[in-house]
Amino acid sequence: MTQIITKKQKRWMQNPFIQFFKFIYLNIKIxxxxxxxxxxxxxxxxx
Amino acid sequence: MAKxxxxxxxxAGHTAASELRRQLSKKHKxxxxxxxxxxxWVPSNIWVGIGKMKPKDIIFPLEPLYKRKGxxxxxxxxxSFHPEGDDTTQPYVNVEYVFGERKGEQEKVxxxxxxxxxxxxxxFDMTEGLKPGTNNAYxxxxxxxxxxxxxxxxxxxxxxxxxxxxxxxxIGTGHPKATCQGAAFEYILNVEQELRHYGVRDKIxxxxxxNEPALGDFxxxxxxxxxxxxxxxxxxxxxxxxxxxxxxWVLEAGVNKVEEGxxxxxxxxxxxxxxxxxxxxxxxxxxxHGFKAFDVDGNDVTPKLFKGFMVVDADYTSKPxxxxxxxxxxxxxxxxxxxxxxxPGIAFAPPHSISKPRKSPNGTEIxxxxxxxxxxSGITAKLVADNIIDSIKAGHISLQHKGSLGNMGAxxxxxxxxxxxxxxxxxxxxxxxxxxxxxxxxTGGRNVKKTFGDIGLAGHWxxxxxxxxFIYKAKMKPFWWLIPE
Numbered sequence: 456m457t458q459i460i461t462k463k464q465k466r467w468m469q470n471p472f473i474q475f476f477k478f479i480y481l482n483i484k485i486x487x488x489x490x491x492x493x494x495x496x497x498x499x500x501x502x
Numbered sequence: 503m504a505k506x507x508x509x510x511x512x513x514a515g516h517t518a519a520s521e522l523r524r525q526l527s528k529k530h531k532x533x534x535x536x537x538x539x540x541x542x543w544v545p546s547n548i549w550v551g552i553g554k555m556k557p558k559d560i561i562f563p564l565e566p567l568y569k570r571k572g573x574x575x576x577x578x579x580x581x582s583f584h585p586e587g588d589d590t591t592q593p594y595v596n597v598e599y600v601f602g603e604r605k606g607e608q609e610k611v612x613x614x615x616x617x618x619x620x621x622x623x624x625x626f627d628m629t630e631g632l633k634p635g636t637n638n639a640y641x642x643x644x645x646x647x648x649x650x651x652x653x654x655x656x657x658x659x660x661x662x663x664x665x666x667x668x669x670x671x672x673i674g675t676g677h678p679k680a681t682c683q684g685a686a687f688e689y690i691l692n693v694e695q696e697l698r699h700y701g702v703r704d705k706i707x708x709x710x711x712x713n714e715p716a717l718g719d720f721x722x723x724x725x726x727x728x729x730x731x732x733x734x735x736x737x738x739x740x741x742x743x744x745x746x747x748x749x750x751w752v753l754e755a756g757v758n759k760v761e762e763g764x765x766x767x768x769x770x771x772x773x774x775x776x777x778x779x780x781x782x783x784x785x786x787x788x789x790x791h792g793f794k795a796f797d798v799d800g801n802d803v804t805p806k807l808f809k810g811f812m813v814v815d816a817d818y819t820s821k822p823x824x825x826x827x828x829x830x831x832x833x834x835x836x837x838x839x840x841x842x843x844x845x846p847g848i849a850f851a852p853p854h855s856i857s858k859p860r861k862s863p864n865g866t867e868i869x870x871x872x873x874x875x876x877x878x879s880g881i882t883a884k885l886v887a888d889n890i891i892d893s894i895k896a897g898h899i900s901l902q903h904k905g906s907l908g909n910m911g912a913x914x915x916x917x918x919x920x921x922x923x924x925x926x927x928x929x930x931x932x933x934x935x936x937x938x939x940x941x942x943x944x945t946g947g948r949n950v951k952k953t954f955g956d957i958g959l960a961g962h963w964x965x966x967x968x969x970x971x972f973i974y975k976a977k978m979k980p981f982w983w984l985i986p987e
Contacts, residue, residue, distance in 0.1 A: 458738060460746045460957070468958035471923060477960035481929055485964070488911040488931045488952045490986035493881060495833040495904035496938075 504530045504894045507595060507613035509580050511536035511564055513544065513876050514847025514883035515619030517987060520978055521887035523573050530894065532572075535611060537579040537600045539563055541976055542645050545876055546969050548688045550648035551783070552696045553656060554920040557645040560969075562977060571978055577601045580620065580791075581608060583807055585840040586798040593842070615890045618812050618845040619883060622788035625677075631760035632676045632786060639676070639760050639782040642689055651783055655693065658781045662702040669780040672765060674711035676784030678756025681721045681871040683712060686785050687740070687928075688916045693783075694747045695919035695926075703748075710744065710751035711765065711777060711784075713868050715860060717741050717751060720914070721870030723857050725932055726946040728954040733945075736930070739955050743918070743928065752777065754860070756868035757784060772863035788848070788871065806837075812845035813837055816853040826854055828908025828938045834901045835886050841899050844890070846882035848874045856936055876972075877912045878935060880987030881905055907935040911952055915965040918957070927961020930954070 460468075467473060504526075508519045511534050522532045540561040549555040568575040578597040587593045594610040624643050626632050634641040640651035662669050673690040675683060690710055697703040710717075718724050718736030725736045744751060752767075755775075759766035765777045765784070790810035797803045807813060814837060817830040830853040837843040856872045885903040892900035911933035918926040931954055937947020945953075975985040 457745060458734075458742045460742060468926065469924070471959065474959040474963070477956070477958060478963045481956060481960055481964050482967070484954070485913045485915075485929070485931060486986070488933055489877060489913050491911065493885075493905040493910035496828045496831070496906045496908045497833065 504614045505533065505612065506530070506615045506617065506890060507533045507535060507611055508617045508619060509535050509595065510619035510621055510847075510849070511538060511541060512619065512621050512847065512879070514621070514849070514879040515617065516541055516976055517880045517883040518617050518619060518846065518887040519573055520571075520976075520982075521884055522891065523571055524983060525887075525891050526894065528572055531574060533574040533576060533611065533613075534564070534568060535576045535578055535580060535595070535597050536564070537577065539565065539577055539601065543969060543973050543976065545965075547642045547645055547648040548685065548692055548917055549920055550645055551642040551651045551655070551689055552692045552920065553652040557649055560973070561645055562973070567977060576611065578609070580793060583793055583795040584610075585616075585795060585803075585807065585843060587612070588798060593840075614842060615893070616843045617883075617886060617890075618843065618849045619847050620791055621848045622811075623791045625787040625789040628787040628789065629677050629757060629760065632757075632784060637760050637762045638780060639765075639784055641786065642685060642783060643785070654781060655696070658706075659697065659700045659702055662705040663700075665705065668705060668707060670707045670709065670778060672709045672711050672777055672779040672782040672784075674755070674784060675713045675870070676757045676760065677787035678713055678758070678768070678866055678868040679871050680713060680785050680787050681873045682785045682788070682875075683714060683720045683870060684873065684875065684914055684916060686712070686783065687720070688918070689783055690749060691743070691747065691916070691918040691926075691928075692920060694749060708747075708749045709777065709779075710749055711755050711757070711767070712751070712753055713756055713870055714753055715770075715857065715869065716753065717744065719857055719870060721855070721857055721873040722932065722935065723937055724946070725937075725948050725953055726950060727930060727932075727948075728950055729956070733950060734955065736955070739928075743957065754868055756862070756866050760784070768862055768864065768866050768868070770860055770862050770868055790851075806839040807843070809851040811851035812843075812849050813839075814845050814850040816851070818851070818853050823858055827940065828906065828934065828936050830854065831906045831908045831936050833904040833906045834889060835882055836889075836901065844886040846886045847879035874907075875912070875914070877987060878907060878910060881910060884987055908938055909934055911935070915961055915968060917962060917965050919962065921962070923959070925962030925966075926957065926959060927963075927965050929956045929961040929964060
């Protein structure tokens with residue numbers, strides 16, 4: 456069954472105070488994932 | 503002294519040129535050849551397309567910046583490639599000036615290293631009747647297209663205020679193998695918010711029309727992501743958002759023709775259907791630029807350099823979908839025939855799609871081509887620049903820096919509405935971009951710890967912060983290099 460966005464969740468999504476902390480959290484998480492490194496794949500496959 | 507020529511000044515080309523200039527001494531020459539006089543931060547085109555930003559907010563002229571930084575700038579378009587040079591010169595690219603006194607004049611631009619960052623050609627001509635600004639269909643692929651789309655959208659909003667009849671907006675893909683669904687996804691959510699803002703939402707139906715096999719495929723075969731700490735398919739997440747916003751959808755649709763107010767498409771069942779509209783924004787197919795290449799004797803060697811896009815260190819062997827692996831994807835973006843030529847960003851030919859290929863009973867291939875957006879474009883351009891810098895310093899080709907899309911993460915911060923307090927964004931991160939079904943077999947090829955989704959005002963703030971940060975970086979202001987790609 457399709458999930459729905461409840462009114463409570465919407466209030467959470469648009470609450471500037473909560474979202475400020477979410478903003479910090481998202482930036483850190485994105486930085487870790489995206490700037491956290493990249494590399495090749497072939498050496499690993501060979502080993 | 504080495505001369506590095508960069509073709510293109512988009513996200514990949516500009517990133518490569520900036521890095522080369524920063525890290526190489528002035529005795530080495532960096533030349534950028536681009537027909538565009540402005541740099542544009544493409545991800546913010548969406549906001550130009552709804553009138554919340556002006557083109558001047560997302561562009562700046564390249565020539566003064568390059569002059570200040572010691573980068574030579576040639577406002578011209580590449581015409582042909584000569585990777586072996588001719589009797590009198592070293593390797594060169596034939597370019598044609600597109601502006602000023604020398605407009606129409608051709609010139610040989612020689613190089614020691616060549617970075618082809620020409621991106622895609624927006625192939626509107628591959629879909630009959632799809633031309634931005636005609637037949638009520640628009641595009642947000644460039645800032646001027648987006649500006650035009652915004653004007654038409656606001657005309658429609660004015661019309662809706664007095665119209666007795668319910669109007670309809672269709673947004674999605676305009677070709678059976680189009681990509682960049684993410685941009686269309688952002689646009690439909692922003693348009694929806696704009697309609698609510700002007701009080702006409704109940705007077706306009708919104709429809710998503712896409713070549714994806716499922717919602718949230720995004721040309722990446724969808725993903726299982728962590729949402730509120732629980733695993734959720736991207737299809738479920740997008741469906742949840744569309745239902746919340748009252749957006750209807752049609753999937754597996756290969757658009758083949760656009761007439762005034764009517765889009766024609768074929769679906770995967772082989773049925774030919776139409777969808778009427780009063781305003782449409784359809785992403786065109788992306789193609790290579792049709793460049794030709796010649797050897798020292800003038801023989802055509804185009805297949806050594808191009809397969810539509812540029813041939814790089816990918817495995818292009820034709821094999822069934824079940825045998826595709828992440829190892830097929832390139833790591834250094836170096837051309838195998840000419841080691842001093844590289845193609846980062848969107849300019850390289852992908853070995854295959856990421857979404858599973860699908861064909862209608864009539865033989866029409868209907869599935870998204872692989873997306874290669876801003877973040878991977880910047881990362882691949884930087885690693886190419888780093889390899890060239892190492893090669894120049896070592897005196898021989900060095901390929902220490904690698905970055906396969908199968909071992910790289912990406913963040914897609916999709917705007918879902920503009921406004922400092924009323925805005926919203928859908929933040930999705932994916933690792934890796936190309937799913938590794940061997941390594942992450944139980945989670946759809948992705949590392950679920952690094953693949954997550956979030957919806958809310960913070961997402962809008964993140965996208966807005968990225969807008970300002972990346973324009974700052976592109977303008978090469980103090981300490982710009984500290985901002986990662």
